[in-house]
Amino acid sequence: MKLHIFSDPKNLGQASGSLAAEHIKQAIQSKGQANIILATGTSQFETLNQLIQEKDIDWSKVVLFHLDEYIGLTITHPASFRKYLTERFIQLVPTLQAVNLINGEQDAQAECHRLNEIIRQHPIDVALVGIGENGHLAFNDPPANFETKNPYIVVQLDEACRKQQMGEGWFPSLEDVPQQAISMSIQHIMASKKIICSVPDFRKAEAVKNCLENEVSPWFPASILQKHADCSMFLDQHSAELLSPSFRKQAFNA
Numbered sequence: 737m738k739l740h741i742f743s744d745p746k747n748l749g750q751a752s753g754s755l756a757a758e759h760i761k762q763a764i765q766s767k768g769q770a771n772i773i774l775a776t777g778t779s780q781f782e783t784l785n786q787l788i789q790e791k792d793i794d795w796s797k798v799v800l801f802h803l804d805e806y807i808g809l810t811i812t813h814p815a816s817f818r819k820y821l822t823e824r825f826i827q828l829v830p831t832l833q834a835v836n837l838i839n840g841e842q843d844a845q846a847e848c849h850r851l852n853e854i855i856r857q858h859p860i861d862v863a864l865v866g867i868g869e870n871g872h873l874a875f876n877d878p879p880a881n882f883e884t885k886n887p888y889i890v891v892q893l894d895e896a897c898r899k900q901q902m903g904e905g906w907f908p909s910l911e912d913v914p915q916q917a918i919s920m921s922i923q924h925i926m927a928s929k930k931i932i933c934s935v936p937d938f939r940k941a942e943a944v945k946n947c948l949e950n951e952v953s954p955w956f957p958a959s960i961l962q963k964h965a966d967c968s969m970f971l972d973q974h975s976a977e978l979l980s981p982s983f984r985k986q987a988f989n990a
């Protein structure tokens with residue numbers, strides 16, 4: 737894992753968005769197109785802002801997949817990840833070759849099946865992900881399923897995850913946060929050639945320490961990233977503040 741620590745979320749996002757652009761261009765150059773996964777949430781604001789500003793990406797050669805989505809939320813709900821990606825990315829790069837959003841409003845197992853058929857034909861070149869306050873990767877809350885090979889799965893959301901979503905202001909109360917979601921599985925995220933993980937904010941400091949310094953464990957789902965061959969971890973000084981000095985030594989831009 738390559739560890740990068742920045743002074744603030746804006747610098748973090750500029751660096752992670754630029755690296756994503758580089759990886760996308762490399763994939764297009766080497767095989768004619770790129771398959772990407774985009775995450776959502778506050779942690780991705782600056783990264784996506786940077787990515788949409790990149791000038792020399794041929795978006796008509798890029799196929800987009802969606803990391804996770806609530807079950808039962810309409811696309812017009814403020815917390816809908818489809819709404820988020822549509823407004824913050826898809827409308828801003830309208831020439832994408834294909835967009836594969838998760839529709840959590842219909843039968844969830846059928847939706848997983850539909851998406852699994854498509855994504856199995858599109859090996860992922862670059863995955864943009866974040867880490868939740870409870871250490872989740874996508875919506876795989878602890879203890880995460882590290883075994884399933886199905887690309888998309890139905891998951892239960894734990895209280896810590898639901899509280900985070902409410903705390904970030906996406907929902908008026910905890911009762912409004914759905915209990916289930918469709919998430920890309922841990923194994924499928926790990927099958928991406930390159931992973932860019934952007935994690936700003938002091939709220940993530942404990943999860944970051946647990947996932948980067950502890951042993952790999954389903955109880956710290958994002959700890960699995962330690963095993964990926966090409967994962968770049970982007971932190972800011974706040975999310976990195978609990979890392980031990982010896983661990984921080986490996987960071988670039990510290």
Ligand SMILES: N[C@@H]1[C@@H](O)[C@H](O)[C@@H](COP(=O)(O)O)O[C@@H]1O
Nearest residue numbers: 775776777778779866867868874
């Ligand atoms: N399910 C989303 C993910 O797509 C995101 O990458 C991660 C971090 O969330 P946030 O960016 O809101 O802190 O967990 C969220 O709950």
